[in-house]
Amino acid sequence: MSAAFLLGGSATASAIGDNPFQLQLPDNPVADRVAVKRWIAPHQTDTRAVLEGPGCIKHIWITLKHPAKSVMANRKLVIRIFFDDAETPHVEAPVGDFFGVMHGEDAYDINTPFISVKQYSGYNCYFDMPFSKNARIELETGEEANNCFIQVDWHRYPGQEMKEQRRFCARWRKENPTKRYSSDYLMLDALGEGQLVGFFYGLRLIDNVDRWSHAGADNIYIDGQGEYPAYIRGIGGEDTFGTSYGGAHHPPETHLDAGIPYYEHEDIGEARRVQRLVGYRFFTRDQIPFRESIHMRFATMKNNVCSMVYWYQKGEPKQFVKMPDFKTLLPDTPLAGGQMDVIEHHSGAWRLGKVLPNKDNVAIEQALQVGLQDSRISEDWEVYRAFHGFVDFNLSERPHEYGVGVHYQPAARQAQAIFTVDKPTEAVLRLAYDDHAVLHVNQEQAVDLGNHTAFRSREVPIQLQAGDNLIQLTLSNTTGTNHGGWAYAFKLTTESGDQLLPLADTGTN
Structure with a gap:
């Protein structure tokens, strides 16, 4: 040897x-x-x-x-x-x-x-x-x-x-x-x-x-x-x-x-x-x-x-x-969450809607049939700070029930964010998720991104208009193979290679 x-x-x-x-x-x-x-x-x-x-x-x-x-x-x-x-x-x-x-x-x-x-x-x-x-x-x-x-x-x-x-x-x-x-x-x-x-x-x-x-x-x-x-x-x-x-x-x-x-x-x-x-x-x-x-x-x-x-x-x-x-x-001294943290969120913010019942995929079917009614973000929805492109619905809300890792299922939830460009721009959206996802860009027809049985990526070309662009994602949740994981990773890149970050708080730069 x-x-x-x-x-x-x-x-x-x-x-x-x-x-x-x-x-x-x-x-x-x-x-x-x-x-x-x-x-x-x-x-x-x-x-x-x-x-x-x-x-x-x-x-x-x-x-x-x-x-x-x-x-x-x-x-x-x-x-x-x-x-x-x-x-x-x-x-x-x-x-x-x-x-x-x-x-x-x-x-x-x-x-x-x-x-x-x-x-x-x-x-x-x-x-x-x-x-x-x-x-x-x-x-x-x-x-x-x-x-x-x-x-x-x-x-x-x-x-x-x-x-x-x-x-x-x-x-x-x-x-x-x-x-x-x-x-x-x-x-x-x-x-x-x-x-x-x-x-x-x-x-x-x-x-x-x-x-x-x-x-x-x-x-x-x-x-x-x-x-x-x-x-x-x-x-x-x-x-x-x-x-x-x-x-x-x-x-x-x-x-x-x-x-x-x-x-x-x-x-x-x-x-x-x-x-x-x-x-x-x-x-x-x-x-x-x-x-x-x-x-x-x-x-x-x-x-x-x-x-x-x-x-x-x-x-x-x-x-x-x-x-x-x-x-x-020392172990018993109080220290509230966040007091030690110096994290900077590098991937913007989203607005999260309420948990929707999704028995027989009803919420997904409705998202496919109903377009966005307004080009503005839903300001009464919860603000969620993304980390490195990830949004995890389970970190925002979960059932208060006894059991091992209890999670909402079958359920769906929606997330919205504003992306701003100076001129009409072609871009590629890369979304990683599991279960069923539906995409809305502005008031265009909904795009069925399909069902992933495991956490996998899909890329979709989209057209952005000059100014603010409202993007909405609807994602279902089942127990699946990751015990109810309900997360997605989002990346939006222009044809010139620039990455766009969501601006859910204000919709402006």
């Missing part, structure tokens, strides 16, 4: 087991290590490692030692990693959460190829983290000092070129409480080309109107404005982690690609036992690449939720969240 295969080099190491994310690393590494033990005073940022490239971090080990190992010490210390002189950190998270240890717990067993945790607090990360120029690892304290040990094992490649352009990224987010039957918990929003590699998801139950897992699961929106949009949707929350029945019938366990390593029932004073859990999922054999963008959410009831997401991408990562202050990092 060649050395390149054993060491994960670019020549022969494309096998899933040895190089699951197909990183193009040089063939002849020189092994090196940084090992540092020192105190960090309160309110200090301590640079623990500066690595000169080209190179690749192969392993990071951290432990917190007495007396710094105070209650929730791993939530009171933030790790940041920068590659290639980037101003935005590629990695930013509380130390414990970066290693999958959530809720401020000291440690619990995690045994995966990428994250490994051992008692008492032996935190290990084995993600490959390549860089061309340099890498910098920082630790920041809040109100308390910290005595942190760290070892960084890495490969340097003297006289060699780093061809790999993707960089490892990781972000933590928290929301307490999330909303019930609402727009789902945001986990990731990234622009550029890359690959989602995995995540941890932590939950502390607040209410039991329904099971935490009945709210639904992972929803992943890929390349909404790219050539081949994709939408991945789960069923129940625990199913994402390879278990079932809310995880309640399973002891804490850890496996290669999915597991729930932390699961407890606690009595918080009421006459009920309250769940607290952490699950993880890595995408190694079922890889999730993206070329333009990726957006990820997890369906929730009203609970205390946090997450840690890992991915690779080209270029500096988009800073879609900002770290709160150290007090707010």
Whole structure:
């Protein structure tokens, strides 16, 4: 067996087991290590490692030692990693959460190829983290000092070129409480080309109107404005982690690609036992690449939720969240949805109508027979901010009913937006969806886009008039093969290659 295969080099190491994310690393590494033990005073940022490239971090080990190992010490210390002189950190998270240890717990067993945790607090990360120029690892304290040990094992490649352009990224987010039957918990929003590699998801139950897992699961929106949009949707929350029945019938366990390593029932004073859990999922054999963008959410009831997401991408990562202050990092501190977020919506806004009953396809048939009555947008409809071309009706409204990922079906709903051009323009509409779609452009005859049994794209040439153009889409919903997914991705491109964005708020520039 060649050395390149054993060491994960670019020549022969494309096998899933040895190089699951197909990183193009040089063939002849020189092994090196940084090992540092020192105190960090309160309110200090301590640079623990500066690595000169080209190179690749192969392993990071951290432990917190007495007396710094105070209650929730791993939530009171933030790790940041920068590659290639980037101003935005590629990695930013509380130390414990970066290693999958959530809720401020000291440690619990995690045994995966990428994250490994051992008692008492032996935190290990084995993600490959390549860089061309340099890498910098920082630790920041809040109100308390910290005595942190760290070892960084890495490969340097003297006289060699780093061809790999993707960089490892990781972000933590928290929301307490999330909303019930609402727009789902945001986990990731990234622009550029890359690959989602995995995540941890932590939950502390607040209410039991329904099971935490009945709210639904992972929803992943890929390349909404790219050539081949994709939408991945789960069923129940625990199913994402390879278990079932809310995880309640399973002891804490850890496996290669999915597991729930932390699961407890606690009595918080009421006459009920309250769940607290952490699950993880890595995408190694079922890889999730993206070329333009990726957006990820997890369906929730009203609970205390946090997450840690890992991915690779080209270029500096988009800073879609900002770290709160150290007090707010603590698990039980309130943090409303949106307070951490710095998302910029790049694909305009739509107006969404009411949910329509669609038994025997009646709403679709009516949309085909009835044209638009007015060239103006329906201003009493709900304003919806699209993300990377995606509109998901389930994030706007869903039934308040007990059950696993309950959704409207059979149903239909309409969305409207204004697109403005200076002169008559030929354009191509690319729509990705599943179930049945009907298109109206201004007061022209309705276009039956047909039925897709899975999330697939269709392109339609359309003629835009000078000024404002009203486009309306009617989309049906069934349970189908994606458990009631009710989303579409929209892209409108002129003959000159310009992309037009919807202006649902005002209908003007």
